[in-house]
Amino acid sequence: MIYDSAKRKPPAIEELLALFRYRDLIYQLVRRDIVARYKRSFLGIAWTMLNPLGTMVIMVIVFSQVFNTVESYPSYVLTGLICWTMFSQSTSFSISMMVWGSKLFQQIYLPRASFVVSTILASMVNFLLSLVPLFLILVITKTPLGWSLLLLPFSMILILTFSMGFGFLISTLAVFFPDVEQMYPVLLTAWMYMSPIIIPIEFLEDVFNGWLLKLNPFYYVLNIFRIIVLNNSVPNFLDWGLAVLVSFGILIIGWLVFTKKADSFAYYV
Amino acid sequence: MSNSPKQENHSDSVIQLEDVSVCYRVPTESVGTFKEYMIRLVQGRIKHNKFYALQNINIDIKSGEIFGILGRNGAGKSTLLKVISNVLVPASGRVWTKGQISPLLQLGAGFHPELTGRENIYLNATLLGHKRKEIDEKIDEIIAFAEIGAFLETPLRTYSSGMQARLGFSVATAWQPDILILDEVLSVGDLEFQRKCFSRMASFRESGATVLMVSHEMKRVESICERAMWIEHGQIMAIGTAKDVCHNYKKSITK
Numbered sequence: 001m002i003y004d005s006a007k008r009k010p011p012a013i014e015e016l017l018a019l020f021r022y023r024d025l026i027y028q029l030v031r032r033d034i035v036a037r038y039k040r041s042f043l044g045i046a047w048t049m050l051n052p053l054g055t056m057v058i059m060v061i062v063f064s065q066v067f068n069t070v071e072s073y074p075s076y077v078l079t080g081l082i083c084w085t086m087f088s089q090s091t092s093f094s095i096s097m098m099v100w101g102s103k104l105f106q107q108i109y110l111p112r113a114s115f116v117v118s119t120i121l122a123s124m125v126n127f128l129l130s131l132v133p134l135f136l137i138l139v140i141t142k143t144p145l146g147w148s149l150l151l152l153p154f155s156m157i158l159i160l161t162f163s164m165g166f167g168f169l170i171s172t173l174a175v176f177f178p179d180v181e182q183m184y185p186v187l188l189t190a191w192m193y194m195s196p197i198i199i200p201i202e203f204l205e206d207v208f209n210g211w212l213l214k215l216n217p218f219y220y221v222l223n224i225f226r227i228i229v230l231n232n233s234v235p236n237f238l239d240w241g242l243a244v245l246v247s248f249g250i251l252i253i254g255w256l257v258f259t260k261k262a263d264s265f266a267y268y269v
Numbered sequence: 270m271s272n273s274p275k276q277e278n279h280s281d282s283v284i285q286l287e288d289v290s291v292c293y294r295v296p297t298e299s300v301g302t303f304k305e306y307m308i309r310l311v312q313g314r315i316k317h318n319k320f321y322a323l324q325n326i327n328i329d330i331k332s333g334e335i336f337g338i339l340g341r342n343g344a345g346k347s348t349l350l351k352v353i354s355n356v357l358v359p360a361s362g363r364v365w366t367k368g369q370i371s372p373l374l375q376l377g378a379g380f381h382p383e384l385t386g387r388e389n390i391y392l393n394a395t396l397l398g399h400k401r402k403e404i405d406e407k408i409d410e411i412i413a414f415a416e417i418g419a420f421l422e423t424p425l426r427t428y429s430s431g432m433q434a435r436l437g438f439s440v441a442t443a444w445q446p447d448i449l450i451l452d453e454v455l456s457v458g459d460l461e462f463q464r465k466c467f468s469r470m471a472s473f474r475e476s477g478a479t480v481l482m483v484s485h486e487m488k489r490v491e492s493i494c495e496r497a498m499w500i501e502h503g504q505i506m507a508i509g510t511a512k513d514v515c516h517n518y519k520k521s522i523t524k
Contacts, residue, residue: 001447003355005364025395032392036383039424104396108374109355177303263358266351267293 011259018111025110029118033093034125048126049133052081056137059198072230073200078137079229080197082130083222087163088188090123094167095174095181102175105266112262113255116171120164127156138229146232155224155243162221162247168254175265195219220246282367283448283479284330284353289362291323291348291503322348323359323503330496335480337490337497337511339518345503346483350450353481368447368479372397376437382426386417386436389425393440407443414465415439435462442469449478491515 008014019026038045056077063073094116101115138145174180195218196204204213213219220243227235235243294317323345330336340346351357354370379396380389390411394404412421415436420428428436451470474480484490490497491511498508499518507517 001368003364003366005355005358005362022395022398024401025398027401028392028395032381032384032388035388036381039383104374104379105356106351107356107378108372108397110396110398173303177306179302179304183303266357 011262012256015111015113015255015259015262019113019117022111022114026114026118026121029114030122033119033122037122045129048129052078052085052130053133053137055081063198063200072141072143075134075137075141075143075230076200076226077198078134079226080195080222082127082134083159083225084192084195084197084218085130086123086127086159087166087218088192089126090120090163091167091170092184092188093123094119094171095184098171098175099181102265112265113168113258116164116167116258120160120167123163124156124160127159134229143230144232148228148232148234151228151234152225155221155228158221158224158243158247161251162218165247165250165252165254168258169250172254172258172261175261175268191216191218196222217246217250281332282329282365283332284328284367284481285363285365286326286328286352287363287365289323289326289352289359289364290321291345291352291357292360293320293322294318295320321503323352323500326362326500326503326505328498328505328508330479330481332479333477334496335474335482335494337494337514338481338483339485339487339490339497339499339514340501341485344500346500347452348503349500350452350481350483353448354450366448369444370448371446371450371473372441373450373452374441376441377433378437380425380433380437383424385424386412386415386421386428389436390440393437394443397441399444403444411436411439411443414443416462431462438466442466442473445473445476446478449473449480451480451482451484487515487519 009017056074059077060074097115097119098112101110101112104110105112135145170180170184174184193199194204194212195216196213201213207213220239224235224239224243227233227239326349338346338349348357350373352359352364353366354373355364355366356373374397377393379393381392384392387408390408391401391404394407394411395401412418415432415438417428417432417436420432425433425436449470482490482494494511496509497511497514499506499514501521506521507514
């Protein structure tokens with residue numbers, strides 16, 4: 001086992017290899033996240049499912065009073081909320097994981113990306129669990145379910161990819177500036193209200209000639225999910241292309257930025 | 270590296286540092302938050318001072334040596350150890366090490382209170398870079414050494430601090446390192462357990478591990494180490510036989 005600081009590969013490749021060597025660690029971290037989240041609270045799993053349902057009920061009550069909303073509003077809100085929860089929660093958690101992990105990588109060598117990767121993977125479990133209430137509502141509202149649902153895993157992978165990429169970006173920033181952890185929830189709230197999550201998409205389509213939506217990267221990955229679940233149809237080539245471009249684009253950018261800065265993490269925090 | 274032919278010269282070396290410098294960028298005024306940073310960036314008011322925690326360090330430690338590192342607090346001792354164990358990447362120079370280095374991890378850092386003792390063993394050992402298979406092989410030994418017996422399947426939050434420390438130590442030292450770093454005096458658990466710790470350290474040494482001993486206790490360095498170095502403000506003040514270095518160090522203190 002030889003370590004030579006003069007013979008290092010480009011950081012993006014070096015970190016990828018290290019991540020592979022430490023794959024057992026990632027498994028343990030994912031496991032820890034899941035066990036710790038659900039072990040002590042009897043209702044842990046139930047809350048994961050009840051949370052989006054509760055928010056949906058509130059939104060339906062509020063919005064049906066304020067606007068003449070779309071008829072399939074409950075399932076619209078629910079699809080938006082569970083995708084958004086996956087994204088916002090996993091990225092927020094990856095910030096706190098990096099803060100926690102910084103105590104460790106100031107003392108021993110670890111692939112620093114393992115904290116972000118494991119957090120996002122653990123959040124996938126929540127994401128999967130929240131599909132239960134979604135299908136419950138789809139059945140209740142008699143939304144037709146079809147073969148297009150077979151594409152759902154792909155669309156979930158796009159949301160995962162997107163979250164991971166953004167998680168890398170935001171946690172890099174959070175290492176250098178501690179107040180990012182406090183600012184991020186505010187940013188998320190603003191972002192959510194500019195996205196077609198709970199706001200009916202009709203209200204956003206005309207803002208700035210539609211540029212508000214077009215410039216919102218989350219819109220593209222969510223769009224695929226909604227087409228599959230709500231329209232019960234297969235997204236067209238352009239929709240897929242844009243979503244893949246956005247989510248993998250962000251992952252690659254996030255990875256490059258994170259790994260480029262990773263060596264200096266131990267100097268900060 | 271321009272002087273790459275040097276790499277052939279590793280004969281029974283385990284640690285080689287060539288012109289290693291570590292440099293912290295300290296902002297002249299403290300800019301701790303993103304908001305402040307953005308404001309200052311716009312105003313063009315971000316300036317940094319360079320602070321060298323290590324400067325042009327050259328050392329070559331051979332296999333099996335017991336090497337002492339002397340220096341006051343803040344002299345750069347722990348930075349040096351971090352560079353050697355690949356925690357800090359130096360600003361310039363080259364670090365070359367061979368073999369497994371004992372972890373500098375604070376005992377039990379990375380434990381999770383909700384997980385059981387067994388789960389924490391796996392978590393902690395993978396943090397130290399071990400594979401699951403390796404842990405499977407060692408787990409019985411780790412459990413026995415930590416003396417946690419009946420508590421193995423209960424959450425860590427029910428452990429006493431002594432038990433947690435024992436478990437941490439047991440995991441950290443389950444694998445024989447090639448390079449053993451002795452940083453501070455071990456003060457883990459009760460006397461009985463401390464004795465076990467010392468004997469484990471001694472057995473590592475006897476089986477040929479290279480030892481790096483960091484201390485400001487001259488007497489220990491002088492009696493245990495063959496060679497030593499003394500650093501001050503990140504620079505090597507003296508390097509040579511432990512006796513000479515300790516002599517010089519003593520003179521500087523009494524001055």
